[in-house]
Amino acid sequence: MHEQPSPTHQPLYQQVYRMLLDRLASGDWSPGELLPSETALAQLYGVSQGTIRKALDTMAAERLVVRHQGRGTEVAKHDSERSLFQFWHLYDEDGSRRIPSSKVLECVRTTARAGEARQLNLRRGAPVVRIRRCRYIDSRARIVERITLPAERFPGIESHGKALPNTLYALYQKQYRVTIQTAIEKLRAVKADQNDAESLGIEPTTPLLEIERVALDLEDEPVELRVSRCETNQIHYKNILD
Amino acid sequence: MHEQPSPTHQPLYQQVYRMLLDRLASGDWSPGELLPSETALAQLYGVSQGTIRKALDTMAAERLVVRHQGRGTEVAKHDSERSLFQFWHLYDEDGSRRIPSSKVLECVRTTARAGEARQLNLRRGAPVVRIRRCRYIDSRARIVERITLPAERFPGIESHGKALPNTLYALYQKQYRVTIQTAIEKLRAVKADQNDAESLGIEPTTPLLEIERVALDLEDEPVELRVSRCETNQIHYKNILD
DNA sequence: AAGTGGTCTAGACCACAGC
């Protein structure tokens, strides 16, 4: 079905993409569910199957959905595997990913500092939940993390206390209907401070890799701020440019 | 045109992609040139225009070619803009990319050390060219780099001496027909050594961000090893995960 | 005006999953 050549003309498949994304974000379909088939969607939106296909292929490329030949198109789930492959960049010297374990040191509700408020797009003093945890690889403490969440998006999450699960993104999605879609990281080299040194069992002034991550949801709203400091003697951050 | 359903069956568009990639790698078309039109390629390979389109769209997604409506499909060129957007991840605090200037400290032909040989897929002691340079942002030295090239792929490059251009990838492509397609980076936090400290005008033990990059050509052969050490007070490494 | 890539459609056949 064609339409008016208006000044704000967008290709059909982009319009369909937008509509499907909105429905995903509003929770019309849950992670793990199957979307209607291509032919059903084509009828629903009054376009050809090829147009639906192009929209779905785009969403698959962005990992919003997973296509299964013979089965259907599934809404992407934050199983531990996806978290690992999309959001975990720390590798061992031999090139293998190491799944760290975590120990929560602190998990409290408080108010946003100026920097946190700016990065999470909140007003200053807005309620946030702050988590500090230490992460272990081969039972050696390698990473200290400070995580800040807007309390409004995660009501009552602080009640988990120190029993918070290791894979937070799966928790966000399952319990709070928040899907992490993108993350922006800033990396710097810093000196370990007294706190870092104690948590990691190293001497102060040891160089650490600081990773400051802002995670965005399906609608590109920032929903998590995470600052990780890593001891990079045995591990490194791997990035592929292509 | 369909073909036999053999056990090694690959979709037509992937076969076409492969053939086009081979012709690109072998230099049948030069960077900046226009490929034959979709219809011409369709005739040439005996497939439909849609199949050619799918292959070309894939190549465009990988930045191997650039599509221009009304003009044609161009072989991607390593202008400074592309180098900047694909391979430069250091940003200012305000979020803008800073183009550094460079001063070459050393450019000599020598033999590969064990580590260099391993990463560049050479035998130990193979001839290499080693470059050391210092890079400046806002006329402050921020980065020291050690670059290692397999001499066979870049014959005579050492004769440039200290007059090497700032944008090396454009030189590789233009003068040596080597196109950098991918790069794999490993990031670590390290202490500045005596050399770093002198070059950057900082005190030893200052934490530096070390970026170890192996750059690959169109055929995924490693063709450059580059170790950069950056002072990250005013700049940071930015990475987007999506 | 001619030629290019971009969008959209319709229909055929194949490969795979599940009943």
Added chain:
DNA sequence: CTGTGGTCTAGACCACTTT
């Protein structure tokens, strides 16, 4: 066997660039 997504084709029309 049915329904799903994956591949391939053919043709129409549009938007853009060049001559």
